[in-house]
Amino acid sequence: MTSARTPHETAREIPEATVARLPVYLRALSTLADSGTTTCSSEALAQAAGVNSAKLRKDLSYLGSYGTRGVGYDVDYLRYQIAREIGVTQDWPVVIVGIGNLGHALANFSGFRSRGFRVVALLDADPRRQAEVVAGVDVRPFDHLEAIVAEHGVAIGVIATPAAAAQDVADRMVEAGITSILNFAPTVLSVGEGVDVRKVDLSIELQILAYHEQRKNGALGEEDAS
Amino acid sequence: MTSARTPHETAREIPEATVARLPVYLRALSTLADSGTTTCSSEALAQAAGVNSAKLRKDLSYLGSYGTRGVGYDVDYLRYQIAREIGVTQDWPVVIVGIGNLGHALANFSGFRSRGFRVVALLDADPRRQAEVVAGVDVRPFDHLEAIVAEHGVAIGVIATPAAAAQDVADRMVEAGITSILNFAPTVLSVGEGVDVRKVDLSIELQILAYHEQRKNGALGEEDAS
DNA sequence: CTCGATTTGTTCCCCCGTTCACAAACTCCT
DNA sequence: AGGAGTTTGTGAACGGGGGAACAAATCGAG
Numbered sequence: 253m254t255s256a257r258t259p260h261e262t263a264r265e266i267p268e269a270t271v272a273r274l275p276v277y278l279r280a281l282s283t284l285a286d287s288g289t290t291t292c293s294s295e296a297l298a299q300a301a302g303v304n305s306a307k308l309r310k311d312l313s314y315l316g317s318y319g320t321r322g323v324g325y326d327v328d329y330l331r332y333q334i335a336r337e338i339g340v341t342q343d344w345p346v347v348i349v350g351i352g353n354l355g356h357a358l359a360n361f362s363g364f365r366s367r368g369f370r371v372v373a374l375l376d377a378d379p380r381r382q383a384e385v386v387a388g389v390d391v392r393p394f395d396h397l398e399a400i401v402a403e404h405g406v407a408i409g410v411i412a413t414p415a416a417a418a419q420d421v422a423d424r425m426v427e428a429g430i431t432s433i434l435n436f437a438p439t440v441l442s443v444g445e446g447v448d449v450r451k452v453d454l455s456i457e458l459q460i461l462a463y464h465e466q467r468k469n470g471a472l473g474e475e476d477a478s
Numbered sequence: 479m480t481s482a483r484t485p486h487e488t489a490r491e492i493p494e495a496t497v498a499r500l501p502v503y504l505r506a507l508s509t510l511a512d513s514g515t516t517t518c519s520s521e522a523l524a525q526a527a528g529v530n531s532a533k534l535r536k537d538l539s540y541l542g543s544y545g546t547r548g549v550g551y552d553v554d555y556l557r558y559q560i561a562r563e564i565g566v567t568q569d570w571p572v573v574i575v576g577i578g579n580l581g582h583a584l585a586n587f588s589g590f591r592s593r594g595f596r597v598v599a600l601l602d603a604d605p606r607r608q609a610e611v612v613a614g615v616d617v618r619p620f621d622h623l624e625a626i627v628a629e630h631g632v633a634i635g636v637i638a639t640p641a642a643a644a645q646d647v648a649d650r651m652v653e654a655g656i657t658s659i660l661n662f663a664p665t666v667l668s669v670g671e672g673v674d675v676r677k678v679d680l681s682i683e684l685q686i687l688a689y690h691e692q693r694k695n696g697a698l699g700e701e702d703a704s
Numbered sequence: 705c706t707c708g709a710t711t712t713g714t715t716c717c718c719c720c721g722t723t724c725a726c727a728a729a730c731t732c733c734t
Numbered sequence: 735a736g737g738a739g740t741t742t743g744t745g746a747a748c749g750g751g752g753g754a755a756c757a758a759a760t761c762g763a764g
Binding site for chain 2: 752
């Protein structure tokens with residue numbers, strides 16, 4: 253969770269940690285369904301999702317009581333219930349801003365369509381990129397943002413620009429009416445109340461791995477550095 | 479944190495949540511340094527990093543006492559201390575497996591070099607991709623993995639393959655001696671004791687945003703579905 | 705040298721999340 | 735029908751992290 257919480261909490265409250273795991277369960281269920289499994293226990297699903305089975309059951313209990321004691325969960329039924337809870341039974345239009353190397357990769361990412369997301373526009377400020385067609389969608393000028401958001405009712409924006417441009421892009425997105433941002437630029441974004449931001453940061457992930465790696469190697473560099 | 483913990487804990491223990499924020503502080507400090515700032519308060523740095531100042535001070539206190547009361551922190555000094563703690567004062571060789579769209583983007587990512595990481599090899603199982611040269615490094619057969627890891631002492635591997643291949647790649651990596659994996663494939667990896675895995679999953683991030691987005695819109699779909 | 709202003713380092717408390725453990729509920733076999 | 739075996743859903747204990755608040759330390763002015 254990055255942004256502030258909405259003041260008017262609706263109905264039942266699902267913990268943030270649980271929300272973050274629901275997509276994992278959803279994927280595991282899809283895999284099970286593809287392999288012909290129609291029913292599974294919390295133990296089996298937990299293993300497929302890489303979590304503790306007690307945690308899985310507690311997570312699912314926030315959604316309701318969708319299992320059968322002594323039996324387990326119906327794969328298709330549970331899958332639908334989770335998808336509905338997350339909100340991916342409907343289609344979410346998405347705009348991607350910044351069509352460099354990463355933007356290309358994101359636009360071509362097949363997991364978009366199959367999981368309830370539809371890329372309605374690719375935007376870039378660089379006129380040289382606006383000639384391109386990526387993944388069947390043509391790259392348009394960044395200035396079209398407001399019109400596109402209004403036309404398609406876009407709520408989710410993806411920022412794949414260099415760090416220097418990210419905050420400006422975010423500001424424009426928010427102004428245009430976007431309320432959820434996925435940020436790939438290595439910058440801290442500041443946005444107003446009610447806007448959610450999630451960040452994906454490659455170099456941070458690598459640095460976290462480096463820290464643990466360093467410790468595995470018996471902690472060199474123990475000088476006190478006074 | 480994804481994998482198990484090493485049994486023999488060394489010296490002082492830094493909480494995982496703090497470790498995840500140190501790279502953010504490091505970047506904020508670099509930005510401050512670039513703008514000519516030589517000293518900053520915890521309040522200023524916290525704002526630049528997008529966190530609470532009390533949390534920042536507590537995080538830094540795990541590293542030692544590097545500030546001066548009544549004054550603040552010396553930007554360069556603190557930056558070096560954090561970099562040393564994370565382990566990015568040395569250079570980490572990295573291999574990337576799977577040179578599709580995403581692999582291209584990762585290989586070209588400039589944040590690698592500048593933050594203590596060096597891409598020593600790009601690997602792909604597809605012979606057609608092995609003709610390419612990406613970001614000055616030529617794509618080599620996946621089978622070269624073991625030799626490259628041994629030669630350069632690679633500890634960190636990046637998986638950018640399709641989901642179906644990811645587990646096999648991970649197994650080979652671990653067997654070759656890699657002990658930290660950054661996984662971009664949408665799969666749960668299972669690895670042995672002592673191997674760290676971090677995952678970056680686009681569709682999960684989008685689904686989390688979708689969930690919150692759905693709730694903002696006044697929670698439709700309140701049928702009980704008996 | 706002393707006093708006020710500033711800022712760090714740390715203590716204390718609370719809340720969220722994880723895990724264990726068990727009662728409730730269901731199936732199947734006899 | 736009844737009992738044994740399974741598996742879910744949840745209550746309770748526990749640990750970690752976040753934030754407020756304060757004492758300790760440093761600087762600067764007079």
